[in-house]
Ligand SMILES: *[C@@H]1O[C@H](CO)[C@@H](O)[C@H](O)[C@H]1NC(C)=O
């Protein structure tokens with residue numbers, strides 16, 4: 001239709017239909033020409049709003065078209081960013097959307113605040129704090145200033161950086177992984193320990209548990225982390241330094257090994273049971289040391305050890321040994337022995353039994369020495385050495401005396417003077433303090449005899465050592481004793497008879513003879529005032545000393561002397577004189593020589 005009266009604001013009805021297939025410009029005007037539409041019936045395109053007077057604006061057609069009529073009917077909405085607001089001006093839970101549109105072209109600073117403040121998203125609904133961050137305390141009441149939360153923009157709105165686990169010191173046996181965080185902005189050891197600190201593996205999980213010398217494997221120890229690696233073993237903590245041997249005190253009887261300074265015990269603490277053999281050697285006992293000449297083991301060192309595995313004489317002598325006593329000063333050799341020179345006793349004190357053969361050797365008997373005239377070999381005497389030396393040993397081995405074989409006891413009177421029946425139980429002769437050698441084989445006899453005829457009281461009873469048997473002679477005849485070999489005597493004794501004290505000898509003589517031909521008086525009791533003979537029966541007189549007689553000088557020593565050099569014979573009694581005799585035609589130079597205790601004074605005379 002082109003015929004609508006535009007002056008009447010009539011326009012073809014774009015939605016209407018003519019009466020026929022072809023419109024009749026005149027006839028159809030009544031149904032096809034309609035008033036033009038007003039803008040207020042049209043919806044503006046987004047971003048636009050109807051003009052305030054839209055009801056008064058007519059579109060060119062019966063229908064307003066949002067596109068073509070946009071500028072006729074609508075105006076662009078203002079942008080929220082035109083307003084002087086920020087999210088701070090919005091209510092909680094909303095944010096100021098600068099990109100939003102105001103309701104009208106002109107933003108209204110009052111009404112559009114509600115338009116521009118749009119719902120924001122709450123942190124707890126829209127954002128999970130990323131690794132290393134923790135929700136802020138007010139997380140659930142905090143909003144991202146946007147319709148949606150996103151990590152890029154809102155992480156720090158909703159979340160705080162978490163404190164790193166490294167703020168916690170886990171301590172020995174634990175380890176931390178990098179990039180791990182506590183559950184808060186600061187670490188709370190109680191809360192965070194378990195996830196920040198992980199158990200390290202124990203050394204025992206290592207397959208190779210060997211350690212170098214000087215270290216020990218500490219199984220319960222922790223590795224640096226889990227699992228263990230070989231470097232945790234050594235030089236790591238699994239192999240721990242052992243305690244040096246120097247910390248162990250080697251016990252009595254042992255010594256440090258020589259290289260102990262470089263040795264260690266098995267474990268961290270030295271243990272005597274385990275480490276004794278590692279650190280110490282058995283010390284040598286003092287008794288393994290030969291103390292050497294002049295020294296003897298110290299008896300108090302029986303529990304003493306040398307400070308090494310073997311003893312050394314130079315180092316250890318003072319420790320183990322004592323100076324031994326010199327035999328020469330500390331040991332007296334017993335009778336019959338003579339000292340070894342330069343010998344020491346085998347102990348700190350000399351012992352008579354133990355050391356005799358060390359300190360002494362058998363001496364040679366004095367019988368090896370020929371004693372000169374008027375001397376006899378001292379009984380049971382030894383030379384002062386292993387052989388006899390005449391010069392040295394003469395005075396010791398030989399003494400004045402006369403070795404005789406025959407002895408004769410001559411009763412002169414009895415306890416009851418004038419009585420004639422003499423008796424005696426036993427009779428003894430002595431060389432020094434002991435009975436003469438062979439006394440048990442001595443022969444006792446009488447000649448003449450006047451003993452009881454029954455033969456029960458003959459002289460042999462004198463030698464039987466039995467006090468119940470006796471010798472009895474009715475007329476005081478002497479009795480004789482013959483010993484097996486010539487010996488000197490120095491004393492004699494007799495034992496009283498079993499009864500009748502009146503029969504005891506009271507005055508008597510004892511004679512000696514080398515040959516039963518020449519006799520000399522050895523002792524005489526001639527003064528009745530004595531108490532030699534006990535009144536008690538079968539009782540000994542005790543030893544009575546004799547006087548030593550002299551031999552006459554030997555003719556061989558005196559030129560021109562007579563065969564018998566003394567007028568008194570070959571035997572001169574003690575304290576009597578020898579009267580010298582020369583061959584015919586010669587005269588002695590002396591009148592007499594005095595015999596005293598076996599010695600003539602002077603010893604010789606001369607014939608001229
Ligand atoms: C809003 O605009 C009016 C007029 O332009 C002004 O007078 C008023 O101060 C404004 N208010 C705010 C809160 O900006």
Ligand SMILES: *[C@@H]1O[C@H](CO)[C@@H](O)[C@H](O)[C@H]1NC(C)=O
Nearest residue numbers: 124125126127128129149150
């Ligand atoms: C936050 O985490 C929860 C639980 O894992 C999950 O269900 C949710 O979808 C996550 N939210 C966002 C925004 O990723």
Ligand SMILES: *[C@@H]1O[C@H](CO)[C@@H](O)[C@H](O)[C@H]1NC(C)=O
Nearest residue numbers: 184186187188189190191192
């Ligand atoms: C750490 O956490 C424990 C358990 O929640 C709490 O009792 C303690 O007070 C906290 N310590 C500190 C220093 O915050």
Ligand SMILES: *[C@@H]1O[C@H](CO)[C@@H](O)[C@H](O)[C@H]1NC(C)=O
Nearest residue numbers: 267269270271272273274275
């Ligand atoms: C030393 O080692 C032994 C044997 O292993 C043990 O019985 C003892 O208790 C240890 N002593 C100390 C003081 O550790």
Ligand SMILES: *[C@@H]1O[C@H](CO)[C@@H](O)[C@H](O)[C@H]1NC(C)=O
Nearest residue numbers: 287298299300301302303304
């Ligand atoms: C070591 O000597 C002391 C005294 O000197 C003695 O008491 C101890 O019994 C002796 N020990 C041994 C084992 O001989």
Ligand SMILES: *[C@@H]1O[C@H](CO)[C@@H](O)[C@H](O)[C@H]1NC(C)=O
Nearest residue numbers: 555561562563564565583584
């Ligand atoms: C003295 O001795 C010599 C030689 O032995 C001998 O010829 C002489 O008859 C002896 N004289 C006397 C008186 O015995």
